[in-house]
Amino acid sequence: MMAVDFQISIGSTVPIYRQIIDGVRRGVTNGELAVGDQLPSVRALAERLLVNHNTVAKAYQALVRDGVIESRHGRGVFVAKRRNIYTKAERHRRLDAALQAFVGEALLLDFDDAEIRQAVEKKLNDANGRKKRGDQ
Incomplete structure (x- = not known):
């Protein structure tokens, strides 16, 4: 478990x-x-x-x-087996809300654009690496 x-x-x-x-x-x-x-x-x-x-x-x-x-x-x-449970419009709405909150918080913490982009790239790379390892 x-x-x-x-x-x-x-x-x-x-x-x-x-x-x-x-x-x-x-x-x-x-x-x-x-x-x-x-x-x-x-x-x-x-x-x-x-x-x-x-x-x-x-x-x-x-x-x-x-x-x-x-x-x-x-x-x-x-x-459960993964499937899309949201419409495309709902997925975009949720992404927009998450990004708005994330960017707002990052700017409040005084990160510049380059630091924010670098952090996002790292998280995307980490997430994609986990997905690849999980598919093997």
Whole structure:
């Protein structure tokens, strides 16, 4: 069983179930969770995150509905085969929102354009390297 490696913030304005959804999605996106990896049971993840098991169940239900994970009766919850679950317009909207937040934060931290581009290139190269290793 793969460890789900993310933290939640109780004081955040983002609901806990949404933080769980985002954490699992992030793990799938960055290659930490691969197709077929088993996730912790609802109870186990709730205990690890110190949250109510209904909160984890709600997050898992949303992830199943979105096709990110699948529940196999009597066996557990697994990362589903990857597919596009968003329309092209929604994918572009999400990318734009993420980039706007990222660039705004980077500029607030006083990075110049070259440093921002270099950081993005490094992350893209790292992500592409993980994908290639995972495909072998």
